[in-house]
Amino acid sequence: MRAFARLLDDLVFMPSRNGKLALIEDYLKRVPDPHRGWGLSALTGDLSFHAAKPAMIRTLVEERTDPELFRLSYDYVGDMAETCALMWPGDGHGEAPRLGEIVDTLNRTGRSEVAGVLRGWLDRMNATERWALIKLVTGGMRVGVSARLAKTAFSRAFDRDLDTVEELWHALDPPFAELFAWVEGRAEKPDVANAPVMRPFMLAHPLEEGEELDPSEFLAEWKWDGVRVQLVRRGAERRVYSRTGDDISAAFPDVIEAYDFDGIVDGELLVRAADGGVAPFNHLQQRLNRKTVSAKMMARYPAFVRLYDILVAGEEDLRELPLIERRQRLEEAVAGMDPIRFDISEILTPASWEEIAEMRQRAREAELEGLMLKRRDSAYQGGRVKGLWFKWKRDPLTADVVLMYAQRGHGKRSSFYSDYTFGAWRDGELVPVGKAYFGFTDAELAELDRWVRGHTIQRFGPVREVEKALVLEVAFDSVHRSKRHKSGVAMRFPRIKRIRFDKPAKEADHLEAFFKMIGEAGESESVAEK
Amino acid sequence: MRTDESGLYCEPGGFHIDPQRVVERAIVTHGHGDHARPNNRKVLATEATLDIMRLRLGVAAGDTLQPLAYGETLRIGEVDVCLVPAGHVLGSAQVVLEYGGSRIVVSGDYKRRRDPTCAGFEVVTCDVFITEATFALPVFRHPPDTEEIDKLLASLDLFPERAHLVGVYGLGKCQRVIALLREAGYDRPIYLHGALQTLCEFYEAQGVALGPLRYATARDGKEMAGEIVLAPPSALKEVWSRRMPNPRTAMASGWMRVRQRARQRLVELPLIISDHADWDELTQTLTEVEAGEIWVTHGREEALVHWAAQRGLKARALSLAGFEDEAE
Ligand SMILES: [Zn+2]
Numbered sequence: 086m087r088a089f090a091r092l093l094d095d096l097v098f099m100p101s102r103n104g105k106l107a108l109i110e111d112y113l114k115r116v117p118d119p120h121r122g123w124g125l126s127a128l129t130g131d132l133s134f135h136a137a138k139p140a141m142i143r144t145l146v147e148e149r150t151d152p153e154l155f156r157l158s159y160d161y162v163g164d165m166a167e168t169c170a171l172m173w174p175g176d177g178h179g180e181a182p183r184l185g186e187i188v189d190t191l192n193r194t195g196r197s198e199v200a201g202v203l204r205g206w207l208d209r210m211n212a213t214e215r216w217a218l219i220k221l222v223t224g225g226m227r228v229g230v231s232a233r234l235a236k237t238a239f240s241r242a243f244d245r246d247l248d249t250v251e252e253l254w255h256a257l258d259p260p261f262a263e264l265f266a267w268v269e270g271r272a273e274k275p276d277v278a279n280a281p282v283m284r285p286f287m288l289a290h291p292l293e294e295g296e297e298l299d300p301s302e303f304l305a306e307w308k309w310d311g312v313r314v315q316l317v318r319r320g321a322e323r324r325v326y327s328r329t330g331d332d333i334s335a336a337f338p339d340v341i342e343a344y345d346f347d348g349i350v351d352g353e354l355l356v357r358a359a360d361g362g363v364a365p366f367n368h369l370q371q372r373l374n375r376k377t378v379s380a381k382m383m384a385r386y387p388a389f390v391r392l393y394d395i396l397v398a399g400e401e402d403l404r405e406l407p408l409i410e411r412r413q414r415l416e417e418a419v420a421g422m423d424p425i426r427f428d429i430s431e432i433l434t435p436a437s438w439e440e441i442a443e444m445r446q447r448a449r450e451a452e453l454e455g456l457m458l459k460r461r462d463s464a465y466q467g468g469r470v471k472g473l474w475f476k477w478k479r480d481p482l483t484a485d486v487v488l489m490y491a492q493r494g495h496g497k498r499s500s501f502y503s504d505y506t507f508g509a510w511r512d513g514e515l516v517p518v519g520k521a522y523f524g525f526t527d528a529e530l531a532e533l534d535r536w537v538r539g540h541t542i543q544r545f546g547p548v549r550e551v552e553k554a555l556v557l558e559v560a561f562d563s564v565h566r567s568k569r570h571k572s573g574v575a576m577r578f579p580r581i582k583r584i585r586f587d588k589p590a591k592e593a594d595h596l597e598a599f600f601k602m603i604g605e606a607g608e609s610e611s612v613a614e615k
Numbered sequence: 616m617r618t619d620e621s622g623l624y625c626e627p628g629g630f631h632i633d634p635q636r637v638v639e640r641a642i643v644t645h646g647h648g649d650h651a652r653p654n655n656r657k658v659l660a661t662e663a664t665l666d667i668m669r670l671r672l673g674v675a676a677g678d679t680l681q682p683l684a685y686g687e688t689l690r691i692g693e694v695d696v697c698l699v700p701a702g703h704v705l706g707s708a709q710v711v712l713e714y715g716g717s718r719i720v721v722s723g724d725y726k727r728r729r730d731p732t733c734a735g736f737e738v739v740t741c742d743v744f745i746t747e748a749t750f751a752l753p754v755f756r757h758p759p760d761t762e763e764i765d766k767l768l769a770s771l772d773l774f775p776e777r778a779h780l781v782g783v784y785g786l787g788k789c790q791r792v793i794a795l796l797r798e799a800g801y802d803r804p805i806y807l808h809g810a811l812q813t814l815c816e817f818y819e820a821q822g823v824a825l826g827p828l829r830y831a832t833a834r835d836g837k838e839m840a841g842e843i844v845l846a847p848p849s850a851l852k853e854v855w856s857r858r859m860p861n862p863r864t865a866m867a868s869g870w871m872r873v874r875q876r877a878r879q880r881l882v883e884l885p886l887i888i889s890d891h892a893d894w895d896e897l898t899q900t901l902t903e904v905e906a907g908e909i910w911v912t913h914g915r916e917e918a919l920v921h922w923a924a925q926r927g928l929k930a931r932a933l934s935l936a937g938f939e940d941e942a943e
Contacts, residue, residue: 091766097874104774104863111773151925158754159919162873171754171872204688212872245654310636493852499864499881500856546879578719 086181086210088116089124090217092461096228100495105230107120107239121186122260125239127221129232130331131259133189136199137222142169145204166223170216179209191222233329243268248285256280267405281322281331283315284396284404285347285467289457289474297438298475304408304461305441306534308476309391309452310366311355312373316344316390325354336375339383340390343426346418347399351465352392352430355452363391363452367565371445389426392419393457396465402466411465441477448479454562455479469539481560482602485593487515488555491537492576493547494522501530502537502549505581507557509572511596516554516572519601524560526581532584537566556585556593564602574599616712616719616743622719622935623745623912627714628694630659632721635935642696644723645707646671646786649695659683660693663706663821665788668920669857670813686689702723702736703890704787705818719743720904726889727896728760731794732787736759736900744906745933748914749891750869757869763886764795767865770884779884780858782848782866784935785811789845789889790818792867793825795888796843806831806839808846808855836860841861852881876917898922 100107109128113121126132138210146169148153155172162168187206194202201223207215218545220226236254240247256277257264266272282533290512292298312326325334325342326408334341337354355482358364368386372378395415396404403411412432419429433456435441455478463473486507494503504522508515525533543550560582567575574596617624621634630640633650638816641655646667651660653675659664668676683689685708688697693715698708703724710721717921718741725747727736731892750757771779785790789811796805804827807815812830819825830847831844836858850856866882869889877885892900901909901923909930916932 088932095884096701098877098885100883104883107773153922157915157921158752161752161915162754163875167874168754171756171937212756267662358750407747495881495883497861499862500852500854547881 086184086187086214086217088112089120089127090210091185091212092124093217093228094213095218096230099229101497102234105234106238106241108236109230110242113239113242117263118265119260119313122262123184123188124263125235125261126227126259128228128230128235129254130226131232132188133224134222136191136194136196137203139165139223141200142166142203142219142223145169145200145207145478162408166219167216170219171212173207173212173215173448175208176402181210181214182206185309186290187218187221188260201309212460215597226318232331234476236330239264239268251285252282253277254330255282255324255326255332269272279319280463281319281324282316283324284465285315286313286315286328286351287394287465288469289459289476290471290514291433291468292475292477298458300435300438300441302460302462303458303475304412305435305444306393306430306457306459307433307448308457308478309353309363309430310454311353311363311369311451312390314354314390315349315351315396316340316346317349318344318347333373336372336378337388338378340388340426343423346422348395348401348418349397350390350392350415351394351396352427354388357387359391365452365565366563367567367575372391387425389428391430393427393430394465407464408464409458409461416531445477445479453479464506481562481578481582482556482564483560484509484586484598485556485558486518486552487590487593488537488551488557489515489517491533491549492553498530501534503530503534505533507559509594509596509599510591511572516596518570518572518574518596519559519561519579521559521575521581522578523555524582525584529581533581540542549565554590556588556590557581557584564599566603572596572599574603618834618933618935623933624695625712628692628712629855630691632710633722633723640691641677643668643712644701644710645704646719649726650723651676653677657681657697659689661706661708664708666817667706668816671786676833683805691778698819699737699739700734702727702731702733703761704728705733705790705821705823707733708817709737709739712871717742719745720906721745721749722900723899724749724891725894725900727755727900730791731788731798732818736797738900740903740905742906743910744901744904745910746897746913746919747851747903748897748916748919749893750889750893751897751911751915751919751940753894753918755869755872756895756934757889760795760888763867763888764792767796767843767886768799768801769806770865771865774863775841777863778836778842778844780846780851780856780859780862780864781791781884781886782851782864782868783845784868784890785847786814788888789813790823790825791890792845792886792888793828794823797824797826801843802826803842805925806842806844808844808850810847810850811845843877848880864939871900899906901928 095108154240158172159168236250240250253275263275267274315326317324323344324332325337327333356364356368371386395411448455458475460473486509488505489508490506491502492504494501506517506520508517537551540552541549559579561579563577564574621631621636621638623632630642631638632642633644636652640657643651643660644666651668653672655677657679658677659681665680665682683698685698685700688695695713698709699711701707701709701723712719719777720739720741725736783792793805806829840860862884865884865886867886867888871877871887872883909928911919911932912935920930920932
């Protein structure tokens with residue numbers, strides 16, 4: 086537990102991806118089985134306990150501490166789990182149980198005995214271990230590590246191909262002893278042919294500026310703005326996997342229960358709009374990241390999958406076939422599927438490159454991200470293989486906004502004000518509409534940093550409020566209504582496109598301009614770009 | 616003994632202790648800026664504290680500076696004054712006052728754990744103990760220093776290409792972190808921000824060995840890859856740190872115990888190393904000095920007063936203004 090607790094603690098403070106990878110790799114190489122496997126599973130979300138509610142932990146601490154001191158401490162720290170971990174009495178220099186022992190014990194312990202077990206452990210642990218234990222048993226790691234990142238660290242630590250690791254991962258169970266044995270050369274590669282596992286996703290390259298393709302060699306499709314998924318069925322086992330390798334089946338019972346096809350297909354998870362079309366991405370967002378979903382949610386935001394490809398049918402692996410043959414097989418498969426939950430992505434038939442370019446410009450509905458161009462003869466290969474699949478995103482939307490606040494960045498950028506909050510005008514006042522922390526060059530960052538330091542009017546910790554005088558041109562993929570934001574709008578992927586030192590702040594955009602973009606995108610296809 | 620607008624005042628002796636405003640006669644417990652204020656007329660302190668005041672304040676250290684060695688007694692007015700080590704930083708002292716058969720101890724800032732750079736805290740039993748309360752909440756329990764130094768060294772192993780930039784307070788913390796690194800066997804040169812130079816030289820002159828030090832001010836950042844660089848906390852976020860190759864920002868402070876607080880300051884590697892007593896040290900001290908009455912000066916007074924009251928001690932908060940707890 087000592088090593089795992091320190092890992093979590095380091096991860097919480099580590100802002101960079103490479104830094105996180107290095108920390109996890111180091112842990113995996115240093116810690117023996119089965120503890121490292123459990124630790125890794127905790128990070129990937131394959132291991133979670135809900136043995137104890139935060140309230141139980143609180144009760145345990147209250148038994149041991151003075152209520153007034155507890156109140157003052159909680160007031161000061163602000164976080165219940167952390168307050169409990171920090172103020173649990175005792176110096177904690179006893180021998181803490183190892184992670185494997187904790188997992189085994191929790192799996193064997195009934196609800197009524199959990200409190201006693203926890204009490205005994207907390208007495209033997211130091212503050213960091215207590216904090217990690219509380220996170221583990223209350224089921225919320227939140228250390229900024231995705232399943233994908235943890236698996237990447239695994240594949241890097243043992244110098245294996247990530248796609249292969251990914252393919253095995255879902256067929257094996259924590260603490261993944263067979264996987265460690267294989268990568269350390271102690272055993273053969275585990276055989277997973279009969280498990281309901283995803284295959285490595287085939288990904289597209291962005292089309293380079295000015296690059297043209299021969300329309301006769303490629304199939305064109307819309308690029309839908311949802312979540313790319315694979316649906317997998319093996320016998321009675323059915324799963325939905327996202328591109329990050331997360332098993333999201335629990336959040337989408339409507340889709341999974343309708344999936345009767347024995348094999349693996351690839352498509353875009355979307356929500357059906359009331360008019361039968363595709364609802365905007367933020368509707369789908371309501372359904373994501375849930376452990377369970379209510380009937381009401383499913384009725385309000387009905388999910389379906391628009392299918393792009395087929396990988397496996399029955400015992401037959403189709404990935405080596407050329408795309409046009411797979412497409413044939415996909416059409417046959419879709420014919421037998423529930424039409425409410427599954428349909429097939431339309432093949433566009435442009436006659437010329439000009440027509441393709443024109444189609445891409447028409448991809449203005451909020452639900453479209455642009456075009457996909459796939460070589461007709463391409464096999465389905467995991468990863469981003471050059472020259473086979475291309476994505477051609479539509480031009481971003483842009484707006485001129487005013488810089489309001491700047492915050493210092495992390496790591497390399499820790500001495501730079503590199504995170505910017507910007508606003509648009511409403512009734513003569515600026516309302517924050519978004520945040521951006523990329524899009525600029527190093528030289529532009531230095532300029533922005535200098536400007537922020539020279540125009541600060543107030544500071545709060547790492548944040549500076551600046552004079553409302555600098556206009557930024559921001560680019561973003563789409564904009565939608567949002568009740569969570571004071572301005573009522575939220576952008577997707579906002580980035581700084583240009584610094585407009587030349588433009589007076591009062592000439593920046595008004596909030597209505599954003600609502601106009603939402604309205605037009607929703608209602609017609611003929612929106613002129615700003 | 617009472618408080619006025621300048622702080623703690625001893626009437627029968629006619630002097631203030633760590634006054635916040637200019638006074639006629641001051642006893643200064645130690646050289647930190649919020650305790651050793653400039654321009655008092657007469658100043659009494661340990662020799663080391665007076666030296667530190669001269670280094671930091673120049674002629675503003677005071678008109679007349681009078682040293683008093685640990686353990687020696689001096690009568691001022693009707694009061695016997697004695698200075699006793701407080702274990703906080705080099706030269707730091709508790710002020711022991713005897714008058715009319717009763718004894719008051721003013722702790723100044725103090726800690727109880729071992730510090731290779733200064734004399735350790737000595738317990739003096741008394742009738743009234745006036746304590747600091749910087750970390751007076753049960754959530755503040757500093758782990759062993761060795762564990763924290765270990766964290767820093769482990770990070771150097773794991774990220775050998777990154778400069779490890781450690782924020783340290785210039786008086787005490789800086790030298791202690793260096794000394795702890797040396798005790799842990801770290802013998803590479805340690806780089807220092809220019810602002811830390813004078814006090815490190817002073818510590819060395821006082822016989823505190825710090826090993827090889829390099830001053831980072833005028834250097835090319837590249838050679839600091841994989842090295843430890845110490846800087847005042849204020850320099851971490853400023854332009855100075857940009858020369859460092861991909862710096863990993865650490866901070867050595869008792870506040871690092873609370874994650875949210877460390878994250879707010881964008882610290883990547885929090886090191887819980889403090890020159891103040893933690894909760895356990897505070898309560899241990901209150902028990903050992905056997906004082907019937909406890910006065911709590913600066914910090915989180917409420918919790919300590921509550922603790923003392925629960926044990927039947929008379930306790931009250933003085934709520935003196937002017938002491939900074941951020942500086943730790
Ligand atoms: Zn101090």
